[in-house]
Amino acid sequence: MSSTVIHDHGAHDSHAAHQPSFARRWLMSTNHKDIGTLYITAAVVAGIVGGGLSMLMRAQLMYPNNTIVSNGQEWNAIVTAHGLIMIFWLVMPALIGGFGNWFVPMMIGAPDMAFPRLNNMSFWFLVMGFIFVILGLVVGQGSGVGWTLYPPLTDSTYSPGVSTDFTLFSLHLAGISSLLGAINFIATILNMRAPGMTMHKMPLFVWAILVTAFLLLLAIPVLAGAVTMLIMDRNFGTSFFEPGGGGDPVLFQHLFWFFGHPEVYIMILPAFGIISHVVSTFSKKPIFGYFGMVYAMVAIGFLGFIVWAHHMFVSGISVDSRIYFEVATLVIAVPTGVKVFSWIATMWGGSIEFKTPMLFAVGFIFLFVVGGATGIVLANAGLDQELHNDYFLIAHFHYVLSLGAVFAIFAGFYYWIGKMSGHQYPEFWGKLHFWTTFVGVNLTFFPMHFLGLAGMPRRYPDYPDAFAGWNYVSSMGAFLSGISTLVFFYVMYRVFTSKVVLADNYWGEGATTLEWVVPSPAPHHTFEDVPVIR
């Protein structure tokens, strides 16, 4: 991992001198850094939309019998759009398209991605997909099917109108985008590493993106198949999932979760990569147990493909299936435990500086463990019978995503914003952002455990009055999280108006990967002369 560069002239670049026009630079970009910036920008926009929808939902749920959302169909459309936007247009673009594009080529000493035009295409497919998912929300009655798209509710009989087709095609577009991106990452990482950068010297973030890309490559086509069958059922009279025509609604659930469970790890593995870098940098220590970390990710990726039906414990699958999928799911806790303990061991004996990225990383580790613990609870088919689809589940997956993946995105943002923009964030405001976010999201999602235990189902715009108390607390937490986002916008404003010039390696001795040997901001082209790693 720790690598010495003996030869680098990456900073010198004749092309940087002539400025491409705005349209040429941003609409036709083939540069991995510019495309990374575009991805991050798109993720911020999607985050504002998806986060705005969650504010709307928490406002509606603040009191029972509330009328902010006018009817159940509108509510279902909001729930659907929130879920899809947060997964496909916030977490994935930020972690994979954004940080992945920016730092994978730099970390392996490559001048760019293997297929720059494909890279550009991936991004614009994503934008088109986002337009489609928004159309699915606003056109007609909206697509109120839940992000899991279970038929028969998705059939034309029960969701008439074009909005559900928009939602389904938006997944095709996002899927193509991810698939092309995955191919690009695999080709880049396997073929374009600088001399001396063997697989076992690759930084953990690169490993994380590589495993993620393989998960995408294998999972997305299954989603595409399932979505295509739904579109056929809706528009062309087939009955893959319609019992009336001999189809099976449960088949869709199998196909969806064969994609959907790896998707969970697609969202969290890049986060693992970022956390490893941040923890190592701010502890001023190399990562503890590098091989364990790498192969834990590979193991998680593999196990992610053989546990899908734990999302279907109440779909009438057999006893033996339930036992198998439960045990296989529990096994994932072992490699995940290896990651968590290795992060702590990396910190152990370190000289830790608690700058904002490190705060988010430590917050990530703790909250991910909380979410993982409730995951172990839910993995028990016998308990899932009680907790399936209720607010305990909502709490669980927001702990690993909203508090896990999103914390890692913020950790990555604060860690790399100096390298990307050339300006440092203001430390005080960064820390304020961390603490308001930390308190806000915990206040939002912890009471949901209680609501779930008491039996509150998900996707309800109105609920029995007994659930009012914890819902009120949860809404308060959500509004605090909303305010924390404003702090984040102020941080971005300060970054982009800052005049302070940064050193190449502004984090000092702990930051050892290749992106820290190029200037801040990283020049338009890096490593045109191949660096050699010893």
Next chain:
Amino acid sequence: MRFSGWRVSLGALVLLAFGMPHLAFADGYVIAPKPWEMWLPQPGSPMEARIDHFMAFVLWIMAGVVGFVALLLAYVIVRFNAKRNKVPSTVTHNVVVEVLWTVIPAVILLVVAWPSINLIRYEADYQKPYMIVKVTGHQWYWEYDYKSVKGLDFTSYMIPDDKLQPGQIRRLSVDHPMVVPAGEKIEFEITSADVLHGFYLPSLGVQRYAIPGQIVHSWTLLTKPGTYYGECNQICGINHDAMPIEIQALPMDQYQAWVKKAQAEYADNTPNRTPAVVRPALVQLAQATR
């Protein structure tokens, strides 16, 4: 409404017998969600009792794991702060601890998995019931077909907010609850007439999807006479939150009296088992069932 006569007469009977419409049966034993509740509902069935027990077992183990990680993090944060520990160590491997943190979690998982598998088998054993109720989910109501009682098949709608009587629970009370004998094993044959629904009874530990074209089995045994609630727990359209489940358990003699009464009510009113849903516009349909 098809069952208005039956509803009025049952209501009258209940009022005469007990005086309070909602808490009528079984000395007012009601298991419904409580404000600021922080744990599972009071168990209404042996299954829920076992779930409750096992849930506590797993959660305490997990609390131990989270607590252990929190302690480690707190120690590391305090002890290896840059102010206290100026020179970082360079240790990157330790085979013993790496083996330990792989093996110990695996052992903990075995401790969880063993009783968990027993619980799965217990929950799946719906054989030899006293009676079978076929539960059909519809947009947006439930239909209960008593397989052992000829012609006893009725629908169950949520009481709309503006028609609530004193003692009824908003969003949980229904016009015709499922009535079953207490202390007997009841098998549910769960299916759907249209989209997926979720037959979810938190205080009994029962949950299965209602899937069109399939019958999914589950079972319960209500320990005490009383009133129990559940809700639809799989997104099913505009009124997903407005199709709750209410189950009343009666002592056997009262149950048999109820069956006779119900049969008489239904004699001239053979139910249309799955009312053919002519597809009106979504919102129209929704209003019709509100």
